[in-house]
Amino acid sequence: MRKDQTSNTIYDNHGRPITYVRLSVTDRCNLRCFYCMPEKGMKFLHKKELLTYEEMERLVNILVQLGITKVRITGGEPFVRKDLIKFLTNLRKILGTKELHITTNGVLTNSHVKNLHQLGVSSINLSLDTLDRQRFKELTRRDEFDRVMETFYSLLEYNIPTKVNAVVIEGKNDQDIIPMAELARVHPVSVRFIEEMPFNGDGAKYQSLTWNHRKILDTLKVRYPEIKKLTDKPNATATEYEIPDFRGNIGIIAAYSRTFCGTCNRIRITSQGVLQTCLYDGGVFNIKNYIRSGVGDDEIKNMFKKAFGQRAKDGFEAEKKRQISAIHESMSVIGG
Numbered sequence: 001m002r003k004d005q006t007s008n009t010i011y012d013n014h015g016r017p018i019t020y021v022r023l024s025v026t027d028r029c030n031l032r033c034f035y036c037m038p039e040k041g042m043k044f045l046h047k048k049e050l051l052t053y054e055e056m057e058r059l060v061n062i063l064v065q066l067g068i069t070k071v072r073i074t075g076g077e078p079f080v081r082k083d084l085i086k087f088l089t090n091l092r093k094i095l096g097t098k099e100l101h102i103t104t105n106g107v108l109t110n111s112h113v114k115n116l117h118q119l120g121v122s123s124i125n126l127s128l129d130t131l132d133r134q135r136f137k138e139l140t141r142r143d144e145f146d147r148v149m150e151t152f153y154s155l156l157e158y159n160i161p162t163k164v165n166a167v168v169i170e171g172k173n174d175q176d177i178i179p180m181a182e183l184a185r186v187h188p189v190s191v192r193f194i195e196e197m198p199f200n201g202d203g204a205k206y207q208s209l210t211w212n213h214r215k216i217l218d219t220l221k222v223r224y225p226e227i228k229k230l231t232d233k234p235n236a237t238a239t240e241y242e243i244p245d246f247r248g249n250i251g252i253i254a255a256y257s258r259t260f261c262g263t264c265n266r267i268r269i270t271s272q273g274v275l276q277t278c279l280y281d282g283g284v285f286n287i288k289n290y291i292r293s294g295v296g297d298d299e300i301k302n303m304f305k306k307a308f309g310q311r312a313k314d315g316f317e318a319e320k321k322r323q324i325s326a327i328h329e330s331m332s333v334i335g336g
Contacts, residue, residue: 009067010304012277012311020070020235020266021063023056025084027271029076030107032141033129035167035196039141051273053087055291059269061094062297066304070099072125076271079108085115092119101125103165106151107144113154123161126152130166130176131183139172156187163190163251168211170196177216178223184248192238192251197279213239213254220250235265255279261314275304277311278318284310 010018028044029037051059060071071091078084092100102116103125109116116124128148130136136145155162166173166180177193184191193216195209220227220241230240230249237260238251254260258280268276273288284307290300312318 008065010308012308014311014313016263016311017067017235017265018267018308019068020072021060021068022072022074022266022268023060024074024076024269024271025053025056025078025087026050026076026081028080029105030080030142031077031105031144033127033139033167034141035139035169045272050271051269051288053083053090055273055288056087056269057090057094058291058297059287059300060091062300063304064094064098066301068098070101070122071095072101072103074103077105077107078102079104079112085112085119088116088119088121103127104151105140106148107142108147110147110151110154113151113158113160117158117160121160123163124155125163125165126155127165127167128152128180129169130173131179132176135173135176139169156189163192165192165194167194167196168216170210174211174219177219181220181224181243181250184250185243185246187248189248190238190240190251191248192253194253195256197255209256212257213252213259216252217241235263236260258315261316264314267308275307277307278315280315280322281312281318282322 012018027050032039060068063071073084073088073091075081088100088102099122100119101123102121105127109124109126126148128136129139133145136148137143152162152164164180164183166176168174168177180191180193183189195212195216224243227241227243227250230242232239237255238253241250241252243250261278264278268279269287270276270283273286273291274283275285275287276283285303287300287303290303312321
């Protein structure tokens with residue numbers, strides 16, 4: 001691990017900068033997307049097991065001092081947690097001009113869009129896997145399609161940069177790839193297709209993935225032969241493409257294939273305070289326990305630095321080192 005001589009940026013043991021934290025505020029969600037969690041049997045955390053807003057604000061302040069420039073608020077579904085807007089307002093004061101992003105399923109978000117605009121939220125990732133109302137109900141096990149679309153149009157109305165995230169699942173919504181892509185023809189949004197991952201609360205259910213990033217791209221090429229790859233952005237997870245006459249663009253995220261690990265600049269903190277330096281590592285240590293033991297900020301900084309200096313090279317190495325080999329977490333627990 002090294003520190004940039006011209007900035008506060010911390011680098012891991014593989015020379016990658018650590019500038020981005022995904023912070024989960026809750027493990028609860030008002031949908032039950034089958035690729036994310038079981039329909040029944042989820043054991044959600046008690047309130048005392050969650051990081052408090054004050055603890056999260058302290059952590060963000062410490063991480064900003066270590067060079068974090070981008071914070072994404074995730075869940076579960078972040079808007080199911082009470083007083084989220086007040087927390088975001090406090091975060092904005094800590095972050096100043098640094099980036100504040102939110103990932104949401106959109107069900108409860110519409111009434112807050114004006115506030116998000118006033119806060120200067122950098123972007124919203126809106127989870128939406130289909131534009132077909134019945135398939136939406138089957139995928140999410142809830143009938144909330146109309147409320148999600150209301151949020152989508154509100155985000156456009158307030159000119160909040162929006163990315164629409166669609167997980168591609170064989171036999172469930174692969175027929176929706178082209179209709180979803182067409183959103184970017186009409187609207188200035190980025191539609192991003194994501195490989196399905198094994199974080200569904202039941203463990204990995206496949207040894208290989210049929211609908212990987214290559215097959216998704218091949219499907220798009222058939223419909224849009226003039227599709228053109230854009231220059232990769234630094235530390236990006238998505239490979240982005242432009243299509244003539246489209247107002248927005250298309251992205252593909254190889255989350256299962258893990259093609260972007262070599263430039264990964266992000267860490268995760270779960271709602272119960274577990275630090276993950278890789279999506280697939282199962283957790284490095286519980287920051288909440290250190291905070292509640294009364295340690296000072298410098299000790300917490302040193303714990304972060306130590307963890308950054310022992311980071312796995314990629315998601316495959318991180319998965320191999322897991323103490324429990326099978327993946328049984330729900331994405332709602334990990335934090336998106």
